[in-house]
Amino acid sequence: MRQDVARAYAPTNRPRLSQGVRQFVTFTLSAFLALALMANAVFERFDSLRLGAAVAILIVLQTLVCPWLLLMREFVVYGAFAAYMMLSLLWAPDPLLGMNSVLPALDFVLILVLFASLLTYGGVRPTVDGAFAGLLAGAVYYTASTRFPFIYPENFPYNAAASMYLFGLFITCLWGWNRKLRLVPISVGLVLIMLIASTTSIKTNLGVLLGIVAAGITYRRRSWGALRRNALQFIVIAGLLLYAALSSQAVIKSVEVGLMRVSLGTEVLTGKDKSQDEGATQLGLGLRERWESEGVAGWVRNPVFGYGVEAFRADIGITSHSTPVDLLYNFGLIGFGLFYSIFAVLVLRLIRAAKESESGPQPLIFGGIVCYVFISLSGTMFYNAFLAAFIATSCALLRYVRVHVDGSQVSCIDTSA
Secondary structure, three states, X not given: OOOOOOOOOOOOOOOOOOHXXXXXXXXXXXXXXXXXXXXXXXXXXXXXXXXXXXXXXXXXXXXXXOOOOOOOHHHHHHHHHHHHHHHHHHOOOOHHHHHHHHHHHHHHHHHXXXXXXHHHHXXXXXXXXXXXXXXXXXXXXXXXHHOOOOOOOOOOOHHHXXXXXXXXXXXXXXXXXXXXOOHHHHHHHHHHHHHHHHOOOHHHHHHHHHHHHHHHHHOHHHHHHHHHHHHHHHHHHHHHHHHHHHOOHHHHHHHHXXXXXXXXXXXXXXXXXXXXXXXXXXXXXXXXXXXHHHHHHHHHHOOOOOOOOOHHHHHXXXXXXXXXXXXXXXXXXXXXXXXXXXXHHHHHXXXXXXXXXXXXXXXXXXXHHHHHHHHHHOOOOOOOHHHHHHHHHHHHHOOOOOEEEOOEEEOOOOOOO
């Protein structure tokens, strides 16, 4: 079996803690990590510095229980990207402003290492269970504190909230992948889809749709089999949720607004004419086109190295709201190639996984890749914390090597491990 370029080797001595205790600790650390990611996404006070400190503490606790950390080729590539980002501070127009990207990028590295290490050495099931519990608890608290989706809060961070619910949807699907009890993951998954629609984030809604379609087409047989096995539960639960939603006019309005914005976004992609009622969308599209034009024009003048971290924001006054444009303008072809090569390596892992095994969450991971790549076209994603957690999870689950922990063999491609 082909091994990773960089990996952590388990020592021969047995860990002192029992397997049950390790799994409980893994569950707890994973739950706290999920809560930290959610707090960073939707609460301004929990900034990148606090998130980094929280993840660092969790890493220390993880190494006390299981003194091994996983290093994979995708992590090395992103580490090189983060290092180049920090190097570009030397020629950036505003190094202090550049820290707005550097700190989240460092958090990205820590999240990659921690989440993958928990999955590999703590166990897939306790890690996914902990993340699922943490995300569920965080979502309930967020609804209780903001009353979303029953009301649309003032200054609502709709893209950040959509990103939070999107990763929750991924973890929910992963949690229910090999479980006989389908009611909980289907119910929670459908609620999360409704919440994503209610955020009115066009790119996230379209990304979810494209991811589902791409996974369904690429993995036709497995997708059709899963749909056939769960059709009855899906119809019943969807009917109950629809009935519950119809009893709340606020929820109906939020979902309608979200679906309307998704429809407008689809029309923008297909190039259809706009009516006068869509003036705001036209204005937003016009601004994005101008940012894209200015970003590409600037990149052409310095195509290899870029102008330095946060140079686009310093020169234009705002980010381009597009990962490719920001990467090309700020970091040139070097940064662009380093970041997007991570997705390329993930796709290669999926191709090899298809040859190795027909089981596992490959369709879910492929759908997530398509979704996140699409979102990156109209959003700044190269330091998004939830993307880091997705990449770490996908890498750990698609590893071919089998790591021996406490004398037992743990397979990282089988979520039942």
